[in-house]
Amino acid sequence: MRIGELSKRTGVSIRMLRYYEEQRLLSATRTSGGYRDYTEDAVERVGRIRCLLDSALPTAVVRTVLASLCGGAEAERPLLGVLERELAGLDERMGRLARSRAHLAGLIEDVRVRTRG
Amino acid sequence: MRIGELSKRTGVSIRMLRYYEEQRLLSATRTSGGYRDYTEDAVERVGRIRCLLDSALPTAVVRTVLASLCGGAEAERPLLGVLERELAGLDERMGRLARSRAHLAGLIEDVRVRTRG
DNA sequence: CTAAAGTCTGACATGGGTGTGAGGGTCAAG
């Protein structure tokens, strides 16, 4: 299928499908006219890419993950380390956000008190 | 005082002090030679700016907050709304991150199970 | 054959605080 159809079937913009190819997350053969030609499998693969990106993984990690998932179980050991580091990174970001939130909530409370007074 | 001293006393880089001025968060008079000349108050003001930025507020909001804090209590009503919207935004970001984290944790669990099996 | 819809590549913009560098001016101590 061509890119427009894949876009409609996955809900992912054409721009992003091209981007995934550039990032080597997704591949397609080309027609004689130069159009991308996707197999049926592409639909599922795009879904997996979206899932991984929605887990806040950067494209480079998504590429690694996809490669490992297609490899055997022995390829999944280093993968696990990569994912755990990403998880730790997420936790740190959440911690920072939580601290900011506490800051801001305190600030709001201050303003409230002062306005009442 | 000049910018280098303010930087040392606040721990904020010179680059950032200039940036705050550009963003109209901080002001200084100029010497005849064109150097910025800060009053003592600037030290405290920079501290307040840092505090607000550390609360994940964008500079435009920091500007509003600083202006309101210098205004009277009646100026703090709209301010409160602004801050609450920011807080809601923070909560949404935290929610998204939490969802991503859950996604990723699930993915890791899958890999673990599959590697054991 | 023609028009329209689809596709191609390449490039620029976004957000937004922050680093870094170039090229040049100011000021104080020797």
Added chain:
DNA sequence: CTTGACCCTCACACCCATGTCAGACTTTAG
């Protein structure tokens, strides 16, 4: 006067998924 420390402005780079536009080509329907 010279040297060196300090400062000035302007501008580009970063991150990185995503939108959007321009100009050109392909495919398909009429």
